[in-house]
Amino acid sequence: MTEALKIEGLQKTYENGFQALKGIDLTVEPGDFFALLGPNGAGKSTTIGIISSLVAKTAGKVWVHGVDIDQDFPGAKRFLGIVPQEFNFNVFEKVEDILTNQAGYYGIPLHEARERTEQFLERLGLTEKRDTRARMLSGGMKRRLMIARALVHKPRLLILDEPTAGVDIEMRRSMYDFLREINAAGTTIILTTHYLEEAEALCRNMAIINHGKIVTHRSIKDLLRDLHKEVFILDCAGDIPRSLDISGFDVQVLDDHTVQVVIEKGQDLAEVFAALHDRGIPVVSMRNEANRLEQMFVNLLEQSA
Amino acid sequence: MNRYEQYIAFMTILRKEIRRYLRIWSQTLLPSAITMSLYYVIFGNLIGSRIGTMGGYSYMEFVVPGLIMMAIVTNSYANVVASFFGAKFNNSVEELLVSPIPAYIILCGYVAGGVSRGLLVAIIVTAVSLFFTQLPIHNPLLVILVVAMTSILFSLLGFVNAVYANTFDDINIVPTFVLTPLTYLGGVFYSLDLLPDFWAAVSQINPLVYVVSAFRYGMLGVSDVNITFALAMIFFCVVLAYGYSLHLLRTGKRLRT
Numbered sequence: 001m002t003e004a005l006k007i008e009g010l011q012k013t014y015e016n017g018f019q020a021l022k023g024i025d026l027t028v029e030p031g032d033f034f035a036l037l038g039p040n041g042a043g044k045s046t047t048i049g050i051i052s053s054l055v056a057k058t059a060g061k062v063w064v065h066g067v068d069i070d071q072d073f074p075g076a077k078r079f080l081g082i083v084p085q086e087f088n089f090n091v092f093e094k095v096e097d098i099l100t101n102q103a104g105y106y107g108i109p110l111h112e113a114r115e116r117t118e119q120f121l122e123r124l125g126l127t128e129k130r131d132t133r134a135r136m137l138s139g140g141m142k143r144r145l146m147i148a149r150a151l152v153h154k155p156r157l158l159i160l161d162e163p164t165a166g167v168d169i170e171m172r173r174s175m176y177d178f179l180r181e182i183n184a185a186g187t188t189i190i191l192t193t194h195y196l197e198e199a200e201a202l203c204r205n206m207a208i209i210n211h212g213k214i215v216t217h218r219s220i221k222d223l224l225r226d227l228h229k230e231v232f233i234l235d236c237a238g239d240i241p242r243s244l245d246i247s248g249f250d251v252q253v254l255d256d257h258t259v260q261v262v263i264e265k266g267q268d269l270a271e272v273f274a275a276l277h278d279r280g281i282p283v284v285s286m287r288n289e290a291n292r293l294e295q296m297f298v299n300l301l302e303q304s305a
Numbered sequence: 306m307n308r309y310e311q312y313i314a315f316m317t318i319l320r321k322e323i324r325r326y327l328r329i330w331s332q333t334l335l336p337s338a339i340t341m342s343l344y345y346v347i348f349g350n351l352i353g354s355r356i357g358t359m360g361g362y363s364y365m366e367f368v369v370p371g372l373i374m375m376a377i378v379t380n381s382y383a384n385v386v387a388s389f390f391g392a393k394f395n396n397s398v399e400e401l402l403v404s405p406i407p408a409y410i411i412l413c414g415y416v417a418g419g420v421s422r423g424l425l426v427a428i429i430v431t432a433v434s435l436f437f438t439q440l441p442i443h444n445p446l447l448v449i450l451v452v453a454m455t456s457i458l459f460s461l462l463g464f465v466n467a468v469y470a471n472t473f474d475d476i477n478i479v480p481t482f483v484l485t486p487l488t489y490l491g492g493v494f495y496s497l498d499l500l501p502d503f504w505a506a507v508s509q510i511n512p513l514v515y516v517v518s519a520f521r522y523g524m525l526g527v528s529d530v531n532i533t534f535a536l537a538m539i540f541f542c543v544v545l546a547y548g549y550s551l552h553l554l555r556t557g558k559r560l561r562t
Contacts, residue, residue, distance in 0.1 A: 014562070049562065052403045053402060053403060053561070054399060054402060054403065054561055054562065055561065055562045056557065056561055056562065073405075074306060074405035074406075074407065075405070077403060077404060078405050080403070082403050084399065086396060087396075088395070088396035088397055088399045089395075089397050089400065090391070090392065090395055090397040091395060092328075093321075097321070097324070101317050101321055101400070102400060102404075104313055104314060104316070104317025104318075104320075105314050105317060105318075105400060105401060105404035105406055106310075106314075106404060106405065107306050107307075107309070107310025107311070107313045107314055107405075108313065109313055110313075110316075149400075
């Protein structure tokens with residue numbers, strides 16, 4: 001089956017000489033929910049800009065569902081739905097008109113464009129705001145409008161550049177549900193985000209980009225499996241002696257009721273529970289010190305630097 | 306995109322443009338009606354009555370075609386420059402750039418928007434002029450042809466200005482310092498016959514002279530320049546402006562990184 005997105009040797013050097021992309025290779029399979037991660041200035045938005053034609057590449061090849069953008073960019077664009085980082089609609093237009101116009105830009109007849117507009121207004125909870133000028137919407141609603149606009153021509157590949165930035169938790173969760181739903185219905189999704197727990201919760205595969213290079217490109221499960229160390233914080237009911245020592249484990253008492261344990265690959269956390277239980281210290285709750293993906297992310301960035 | 310889809314995309318842009326200027330009609334349509342009414346009153350009635358005839362017509366009759374053309378020029382230009390620069394400014398132009406619409410359809414959509422506003426204002430200004438004078442039409446086909454080509458030309462020039470503009474000030478520089486002087490010096494208020502030979506010759510490089518003269522010929526049957534040459538000049542400018550605008554859009558000058 002043809003890849004939803006295939007990138008080979010993609011390079012971008014800006015006029016000021018800054019090399020934003022240094023030859024990246026990337027493949028996203030159809031139906032995937034893919035995370036493109038990286039720190040600020042890593043090259044994520046440049047990559048998306050090239051795919052969507054807003055940035056001219058210096059070298060390399062890009063195919064969208066098998067269509068080479070150098071041969072038939074309009075053909076490739078038909079498959080694409082883009083949700084950029086910044087709001088880029090006309091804030092003086094009505095919500096409904098923004099969606100209907102967008103459908104028109106893809107050659108969808110007006111009656112059908114209106115039906116689709118209706119459908120996406122409803123799905124993204126914007127029906128009541130249909131006659132509102134876009135500038136009057138809240139930040140979260142503007143984000144939803146951007147997603148609705150990107151979907152109104154029913155693209156096969158949806159690219160979201162930090163779609164939940166500045167969105168409250170409730171709205172973020174409902175957005176996650178919506179994205180999962182459209183992904184389950186067959187739309188391939190590429191997501192860039194700063195929230196690594198977002199990538200972990202939504203995506204199956206990922207690539208990390210740093211200084212214009214792909215640092216890693218694999219499934220999130222595989223990546224996490226390779227994480228050799230994990231740090232747990234245990235909240236205990238009884239008093240923990242400062243001198244607590246559990247043989248074979250790196251243990252650090254944080255306060256009278258909290259202990260930090262580093263579990264290395266092959267070690268069993270149950271042994272720590274048993275040791276504490278034997279000392280009369282019941283564990284009440286447990287949490288990861290940091291998001292695991294975040295830890296891996298930081299490790300990989302450090303290695304690549 | 307097939308032809309039908311391109312037509313839908315074109316109509317979408319045109320509809321959006323018409324909706325835009327109708328929404329702000331007090332800024333887009335009304336000022337021309339008021340300004341031209343003042344011109345009719347001051348130049349046509351008050352001063353014109355003392356001037357006498359020009360080219361065999363009363364001064365009022367002589368000046369009206371030039372004023373109608375001035376309204377078409379300024380409104381076609383203003384519509385495209387404001388709309389396209391606005392789209393650039395708020396990044397909504399990206400909606401078009403990331404879509405599969407061919408560059409020429411985007412350009413034609415914006416130009417059609419400018420032409421439609423130019424024509425609408427021309428109708429309003431012509432209607433207002435009928436309160437002051439009667440308007441003969443010597444050659445209706447020529448009138449239509451000149452109006453169409455002129456509004457297309459200045460819509461295209463508005464597009465070029467919008468592409469190069471970085472700030473809202475930049476979209477006012479050309480109308481203020483280029484367009485308005487050229488219009489005033491293009492024979493709107495006087496016949497080139499009144500100028501000394503040197504200035505009459507200099508006027509020949511002003512494209513507005515051909516636009517105004519050709520339109521006046523269509524209305525009154527009198528002209529300062531050869532009509533065939535004037536039409537050829539306007540057409541040449543249209544082709545040149547279209548080619549350059551399309552080049553800007555295709556290469557993404559100041560639109561893509």
